[in-house]
Amino acid sequence: MVLEKDSEEYKALQEVIGPENISVDPLVLDGYIxxxxxxxxxxxIGSSYMPFRPExxxxxxxxxxxxxxxxxxxxxxxxxKAHSTGWxxxxxxxxxxxxxMDLRRMNRILEINTKDMYAVVEPYVSFAQLQAEIxxxxxxxxxxxxGNHCSVLANVVAGYGAGYANYTMGYNSRNILGVEWVLxxxxxxxxxxxxxxxxxxxGDGPGPSLRGILRGHLxxxxxxxxxxxxxxxxxxxxxxxxxxxxxxxxxxxxxxxxPENIAMYWLAFDEYEKRDEALAILGEEDxxxxxxxxxxxxxxFGAGDTNRDSVDLREMMWDxxxxxxxxxxxAANSKKEFEHQKKVVEKVLEETGGRSFEVVQxxxxxxxxxxxxxKSGLLSAHTVCGKAGTFLxxxxxxxxxxxxxxxxxxxxxxxxxxxxxxxxxxxxGGEGIWGVVMDHSYFPYIENLTxxxxxxxxxxxxxxxxxxxxxxxxIERLKxxxxxxxxxxxVGKHMRSPMEKADSLLCHWPTWLRKVREGFxxxxxxxxxxxxxxxxxxxxxxxxxEEEKGKEEE
Amino acid sequence: MSxxxxxxxxxxxxxxxxxxxIPPDFIExxxxxxxxxxxxxxxxxxxxxxxxxxxxxxLAEERGEITEELKEVIYRCQLCGACQVMCHLITELVEPLxxxxxxxxxxxxxxxxxxxxxxxxxxxxxxxxxxGTPPADRGKWAEGLDLKDATKEKVxxxxxxxxxxxxxxxxxPVARKAIELLKKAGLDVGILGQKETxxxxxxxxxxxxxxxxxxxxxxxxxxxxxxAGTLVTPCSYGYSTFKQFYPMxxxxxxxxxxxxxxxxxxxxxxxxxxEPRNEVPLKVTYHDPCHLGRLGEGYERWEGEYVxxxxxxxxxxxxxxxxxxxxxxxxxxxxxxRSIPGIDLAEMxxxxxxxWCCGGGGGVPEAYPDxxxxxxxxxxxxxxxxxxxxxxxxxxxxxxxxKKGEGEKIEIYDVIELLWRSI
Numbered sequence: 001m002v003l004e005k006d007s008e009e010y011k012a013l014q015e016v017i018g019p020e021n022i023s024v025d026p027l028v029l030d031g032y033i034x035x036x037x038x039x040x041x042x043x044x045i046g047s048s049y050m051p052f053r054p055e056x057x058x059x060x061x062x063x064x065x066x067x068x069x070x071x072x073x074x075x076x077x078x079x080x081k082a083h084s085t086g087w088x089x090x091x092x093x094x095x096x097x098x099x100x101m102d103l104r105r106m107n108r109i110l111e112i113n114t115k116d117m118y119a120v121v122e123p124y125v126s127f128a129q130l131q132a133e134i135x136x137x138x139x140x141x142x143x144x145x146x147g148n149h150c151s152v153l154a155n156v157v158a159g160y161g162a163g164y165a166n167y168t169m170g171y172n173s174r175n176i177l178g179v180e181w182v183l184x185x186x187x188x189x190x191x192x193x194x195x196x197x198x199x200x201x202x203g204d205g206p207g208p209s210l211r212g213i214l215r216g217h218l219x220x221x222x223x224x225x226x227x228x229x230x231x232x233x234x235x236x237x238x239x240x241x242x243x244x245x246x247x248x249x250x251x252x253x254x255x256x257x258x259p260e261n262i263a264m265y266w267l268a269f270d271e272y273e274k275r276d277e278a279l280a281i282l283g284e285e286d287x288x289x290x291x292x293x294x295x296x297x298x299x300x301f302g303a304g305d306t307n308r309d310s311v312d313l314r315e316m317m318w319d320x321x322x323x324x325x326x327x328x329x330x331a332a333n334s335k336k337e338f339e340h341q342k343k344v345v346e347k348v349l350e351e352t353g354g355r356s357f358e359v360v361q362x363x364x365x366x367x368x369x370x371x372x373x374x375k376s377g378l379l380s381a382h383t384v385c386g387k388a389g390t391f392l393x394x395x396x397x398x399x400x401x402x403x404x405x406x407x408x409x410x411x412x413x414x415x416x417x418x419x420x421x422x423x424x425x426x427x428x429g430g431e432g433i434w435g436v437v438m439d440h441s442y443f444p445y446i447e448n449l450t451x452x453x454x455x456x457x458x459x460x461x462x463x464x465x466x467x468x469x470x471x472x473x474x475i476e477r478l479k480x481x482x483x484x485x486x487x488x489x490x491v492g493k494h495m496r497s498p499m500e501k502a503d504s505l506l507c508h509w510p511t512w513l514r515k516v517r518e519g520f521x522x523x524x525x526x527x528x529x530x531x532x533x534x535x536x537x538x539x540x541x542x543x544x545x546e547e548e549k550g551k552e553e554e
Numbered sequence: 555m556s557x558x559x560x561x562x563x564x565x566x567x568x569x570x571x572x573x574x575x576i577p578p579d580f581i582e583x584x585x586x587x588x589x590x591x592x593x594x595x596x597x598x599x600x601x602x603x604x605x606x607x608x609x610x611x612x613l614a615e616e617r618g619e620i621t622e623e624l625k626e627v628i629y630r631c632q633l634c635g636a637c638q639v640m641c642h643l644i645t646e647l648v649e650p651l652x653x654x655x656x657x658x659x660x661x662x663x664x665x666x667x668x669x670x671x672x673x674x675x676x677x678x679x680x681x682x683x684x685x686g687t688p689p690a691d692r693g694k695w696a697e698g699l700d701l702k703d704a705t706k707e708k709v710x711x712x713x714x715x716x717x718x719x720x721x722x723x724x725x726x727p728v729a730r731k732a733i734e735l736l737k738k739a740g741l742d743v744g745i746l747g748q749k750e751t752x753x754x755x756x757x758x759x760x761x762x763x764x765x766x767x768x769x770x771x772x773x774x775x776x777x778x779x780x781x782a783g784t785l786v787t788p789c790s791y792g793y794s795t796f797k798q799f800y801p802m803x804x805x806x807x808x809x810x811x812x813x814x815x816x817x818x819x820x821x822x823x824x825x826x827x828x829e830p831r832n833e834v835p836l837k838v839t840y841h842d843p844c845h846l847g848r849l850g851e852g853y854e855r856w857e858g859e860y861v862x863x864x865x866x867x868x869x870x871x872x873x874x875x876x877x878x879x880x881x882x883x884x885x886x887x888x889x890x891x892r893s894i895p896g897i898d899l900a901e902m903x904x905x906x907x908x909x910w911c912c913g914g915g916g917g918v919p920e921a922y923p924d925x926x927x928x929x930x931x932x933x934x935x936x937x938x939x940x941x942x943x944x945x946x947x948x949x950x951x952x953x954x955x956x957k958k959g960e961g962e963k964i965e966i967y968d969v970i971e972l973l974w975r976s977i
Contacts, residue, residue, distance in 0.1 A: 023598055026618035027609040028627065031599035034608040036568040048565065049617075059597050086599075087570050104597045109584055128578035129587050148578040149571065248577045248907050249878065250643055306876060307646060307869045314864060377579040378643050381570055386645025388866040389566040420865055427864040453866040455565045 001096075002026060003055045009076045013058055013099065016068035021059035021105075029053050032100045037089040037392055039454040040464055046457035050092035054081075054100040061105040063180060063188065063228040070226065071186040073099055074523040081527040082226040084123040084151035088159070090221040098527050101226060109133055110229065116201050118177050118231045123153045130232075131375060140237035142169045143376040145292075145434065157227045159219040162445045164290035164329070164373045166438040167283075169235045171445075173215050177203045177231035181214060184225045184521035200231035213516055217399075223527045224517060238289070238333045245371065250382040251305055253368040261338040263330045264370045265345060266357040268322030272406040275324050278352040279402060282328065283441025287344045289331035290373045293435035295413075296321040297428025298449055302383030303365070310387055314428070322357050323431060329373040380434075383449075388426040390454040392463060393434075393447030394470045405444040408474065409433050412448040415470055419450075424462035426451035557656035561614045564607045566647040573603035573637035573650060576908040586903040586936050589636040591911055591929040600627045603637025603650030610653045613660070625666050628657045630925055632918050633759045634844040634911035639879045646876045647860070647868060658761030658916075670920040671760045678765060682751035682772075687721035693747035695719065695726040699733050702744030704780035709744030711736065711818075712782035712810075716789030717752050718950040725950050731974040732788050732815055738977065739822040749776045755795030755845075756951075760917035766795075770805040777810060788815040788970060790949030791915070793883075794845035801853040814846055816948050816969050820886035823893050830976035833896035838972070839942035840888060840899060841933065841956065842909035843949035848879025879907040887948045887969050894976040900940040910936060912947070914955030927958040934959035946972055 002024045003010045014022050023029065030053065038048040055078060060066045073080045079098045083091050093100065107124035114137050119130060127148035130141060142165040144155045155161055157179060161172025169175065178194030178201065191214065194200055195207025203211050214224065244256040269275040282288055294302075300317055304310025330345070332338035349355060360369055372379045384391040394416070398408055413430035420427045428451065435446030450466060453459040518524075574593050581587045588594045593602035600609055609627065612618055620628070631654050638651035661667060677686035695715065702709050713736070719729040736743045754769030777785055785807065787793050796812045822828040842848075854875040860868040884906045891899050904910045913919070913929025933956060937945045944965040947953055956966050 021597070023600075023623065025600075025621055025623040025627075027612045027621075027624050028598050028600040028605075030612045030617060031605040031608050034567070034569055034611070036570065048567075048569075057598065085571050087568070102597065102599065104593075125584070126575065126578070126581075126587065128575070128581040129584040132581045132583050132587070147570075147572075149575050242582070243579075245579050248580065248639070248643060249880065253579060301867075306873075307867060308873060311863055311867055311869055371579055375579050378572065378577065381568075381572060381644040385568050385570065386566070386647055388868065389647065390568055423862075423865045425865055426867050451866070453862075453868075455562075456866065459866050 012072045016072060017058050017060055017065050022056055024056045029057055032057055033092045035089045035092045036087050039460050041089060045460050046455060048454055050089060052093040052096050054093050054098045057100040057102055059102050059105050066182045066226045066228055067186055069101055070182055073525050074186060079525050079527045082222045084154040093527055095527055117234050118200055119234050120200050120229060120231045121152050122229055123151055125152050127152050134234055135237055136241035138237050139234040141232060141234045142166055142172050142175060145376060145380060147378060147380050148376050152232055153227060153230045156232050157215055157230050159221050162436050163376055164292045164436055166436045167291040168289055171438050173217060175233040176215060177201060177233055179227055180229040182226040182228055184526035185523060225526055238331045250378040251303060251368055252364050253371055254364055255367045261332040263342060264373060265328050266325055266360045267354050268325045268357045269354045272324055274352040276402040276406055278348050278354050279437060279441040281348050285344050287341045288328045291326060291328040291437050293326050293433050293446060295431035295433035296323050297431035298383060298434055301387050301428060302379060307387055384451055388451040388453050391449045391451045394450045394467050395474060399445050402444055405446055409446055411473060412470060419462045419466050424459050557610060557660055558614060560649055560653050560656060561611055563647045563649060564611050564653060566645060567604050567607045569604055572644055573640045576904055582903040589908055591913060592631045595925055595928055596630060603641060606654045606657060607648060607650050610657055620661060620664060620666050625661060628661055629668055629921055632911050632913060632915040634915055635849045638877060639848050639907050642876050642878045659763045662761040668921045671917045674920055675757050675762050675765055678752045678757055683721050684717040684752050684756050685721035689748045692720050692750050693745055695729050696745055699730060704744035704746050705749050708781045710742040711784045711786055712780050713743050713745050714785055714787040714792055716787060716792040719788060728968045728970055732970045735819060735974060739827040746776055753792045753795040755791050755799055758799055759915055766799055767803055770800050774805055774807055778808060784811045784813060786813045786815055786818050790843035790846035791951055794849045798849055798853040801855055814883055816887040816890055817883060819973060820889050828977060830894045830973060832976045834894050834972060834975050835896040836944055837898040837900060837942045838944045838946045839902050839937050839940045840891060841945055841947040841952060842906055843947060843952045844911050846948055847882040847884055847909055848907050850883045851879060851881035890969050890973055891946060894972055900942050902936050902940055912952040912955045914951040919955055926955055930956045930959035931961060934961055938964060
């Protein structure tokens with residue numbers, strides 16, 4: 001139900017945020033439930049609308065207004081959900097009675113501390129905005145793989161955190177320092193050194209440290225209070241203060257001047273074991289600034305200017321592109337260091353039997369891939385959003401050791417082929433791997449991006465079946481399952497059993513996390529569903545008419 | 555195409571919000587990173603290109619109707635095309651600009667119009683001018699210039715002044731200077747005088763779809779009758795209407811070459827027929843009019859279908875133009891400015907395909923003057939940030955709206971005026 005404009009709840013919200021900043025118009029609200037991957041969610045497979053239209057959407061501008069909205073929600077038994085740049089199904093309400101807080105107006109960079117190397121941001125600051133301000137100061141941050149148009153704060157405190165610079169800067173869950181957090185009961189909690197009045201510099205104190213609870217490995221995906229300000233750790237950037245670019249097309253982007261002491265390699269191998277070995281040596285030798293994986297099928301789809309070009313490239317260039325590979329960017333502080341790092345790369349290739357895939361040194365590939373490794377611009381979205389219509393990852397978000405990761409990559413490539421042969425998903429040859437390596441190669445993260453047609457229920461179902469099959473496989477063979485993978489399959493297929501299996505594999509982490517979070521959310525008002533499990537029965541019910549619901553109750 | 559026909563593609567919107575930003579790798583500062591005036595001012599997702607796409611799907615699926623609030627969402631959009639440029643960098647399947655315009659058409663079809671816009675259209679219907687200029691006064695601006703009447707004698711170049719330059723006396727000097735420059739270049743120029751009528755472009759962007767067709771037919775007939783090989787206009791809205799809207803609705807100017815005045819002046823300078831000599835010691839910045847830049851690229855009609863290949867990859871048969879604004883008119887006005895001795899051209903952060911709109915399109919100045927001036931204020935702040943003492947543009951509608959921008963004033967010129975000073 002949408003709030004009535006003459007209701008007490010509406011008036012109370014309006015009083016907090018002002019009449020211009022609340023809407024209950026049905027089609028304005030629909031803007032918050034049409035979400036990427038929503039087509040996987042029942043009741044209607046193949047429609048990107050998520051099932052629960054919010055009660056209202058509000059646009060707070062300050063922590064005080066966020067706090068005010070939370071308190072109104074608690075007073076009237078409403079739930080709430082924070083939303084910054086969005087772009088995932090879980091950004092939508094996952095239950096009835098939710099007020100969406102669109103945090104667009106909280107968009108300031110509050111501080112850039114060059115000495116202590118952090119930046120304090122509000123939720124609607126994008127990575128690209130932050131990079132534009134910090135790179136001239138010789139600093140950089142981990143930009144998430146989805147793209148630099150996404151929210152910094154959402155990524156570091158509330159969801160995922162994988163990007164090419166994880167290689168030298170670590171996973172983003174470790175890059176959050178002091179945080180200002182409006183708890184589900186409306187109280188403000190300041191974490192880390194901020195909590196003891198000692199500034200933003202440390203996430204673990206002096207002051208309360210609850211990083212594991214507020215963030216954990218995956219993040220709460222907007223469902224655990226509202227993070228209103230946060231300090232993100234920034235790192236040394238050895239490149240130029242600015243990287244002027246020409247040509248807006250992501251596959252034609254041209255650096256006005258290719259920077260000194262920067263080089264990009266696409267290293268190819270005949271065996272996975274050799275690739276893993278090369279990654280390990282380079283990491284141990286401290287060579288490289290950013291690194292990641294881009295499967296052959298994915299790269300070729302992305303290389304086309306148009307869909308037609310992508311199809312042509314996929315057919316013509318398949319044999320010319322490497323299947324087992326990784327990308328690495330060198331960004332050195334001096335000519336001497338640059339030469340040293342290049343020599344190490346050459347030596348590693350010699351020792352592992354690898355080779356440099358020289359095609360990518362040609363324009364425009366060299367420029368746009370270099371930019372991609374530094375900034376994660378629109379290339380990712382260009383690659384996966386417009387060919388079949390959408391994509392998801394099978395498996396979804398997989399962290400593993402190098403060897404396990406390679407096994408998962410191989411199996412996922414093979415498993416996609418059955419669906420490709422049936423013509424139900426895009427034919428990337430199975431090789432849709434995207435990934436990054438964290439902490440100098442010790443801990444890779446991969447996704448096999450499966451492109452499917454979101455408007456075709458058969459194609460969506462094929463994607464879900466693949467997801468489910470992949471989950472079973474990883475549980476049975478690898479004794480591993482990433483939580484997001486599980487959620488997507490569970491929701492799509494209305495299954496509970498993989499959750500039980502996974503809960504056990506994950507040391508009952510979802511169960512414990514739920515208990516901890518329930519302790520924080522005394523009113524039960526934060527839409528925490530994405531963090532634990534999804535209310536399948538409620539979701540199915542949402543697609544039924546009042547008459548059907550009545551019959552069921554009888 | 556109708557709104558319903560755009561819905562099939564609309565469903566491929568992944569709600570990535572890319573339509574809200576300039577190309578991220580081109581962002582130079584926190585301050586000037588946004589691209590869409592509408593979402594920047596009003597903030598609810600529905601005010602973005604993607605939000606309008608979702609609203610259109612919801613309307614098509616009868617999940618709601620056009621309420622008073624949604625009507626405001628629909629009309630508070632300049633149709634500047636920035637969302638489309640951005641969207642098409644990641645997909646060719648969604649058409650946010652066309653959908654935003656179709657939503658306005660639907661408002662008109664349902665009688666859910668805005669009085670201020672009805673008034674403009676009424677003026678066009680009565681007088682053939684969006685400013686209500688009587689036909690007898692349409693050519694008054696050119697009195698004393700000894701210009702050929704193209705309705706009576708053949709000319710090589712037909713000068714189309716447009717409603718603003720012909721109907722607003724404060725712009726007459728710009729039009730007159732344009733003619734002086736063309737004559738100085740030795741061109742055989744004429745005008746249609748009383749027979750010059752509104753191109754219909756602004757009415758089209760206000761949602762009055764049929765008005766464009768009516769205006770196009772009348773104007774094209776007069777243009778063709780003049781026998782001119784070249785049609786030149788200093789009005790970017792008019793230019794975009796000829797290059798984009800007329801082909802979109804199947805109206806054809808035949809072999810007539812359509813040029814913006816900056817393209818022709820640039821050509822004349824490069825051919826040595828105009829020589830800027832006088833020094834104009836001024837630091838300026840250039841504002842790309844949306845209708846000359848990203849909306850100035852020609853429109854290629856397409857009739858076909860998307861077929862599936864490589865499983866479910868969607869490919870158009872036959873091939874289809876992807877409108878990213880890349881082929882718009884960007885360099886000619888800049889080259890004209892740079893040809894002037896003493897000029898120092900400083901670029902704004904948002905430029906070319908990803909320029910910030912002046913705020914003057916889509917009926918916004920008439921219906922929501924506060925939003926129009928807010929949009930202009932944003933642009934003027936960006937112009938000032940370059941250190942320029944003047945902003946130069948190439949469209950009278952932009953010039954007029956930018957003058958409404960708040961903050962410390964800097965001069966605003968048309969490219970024509972600067973070049974005229976130098977020659």
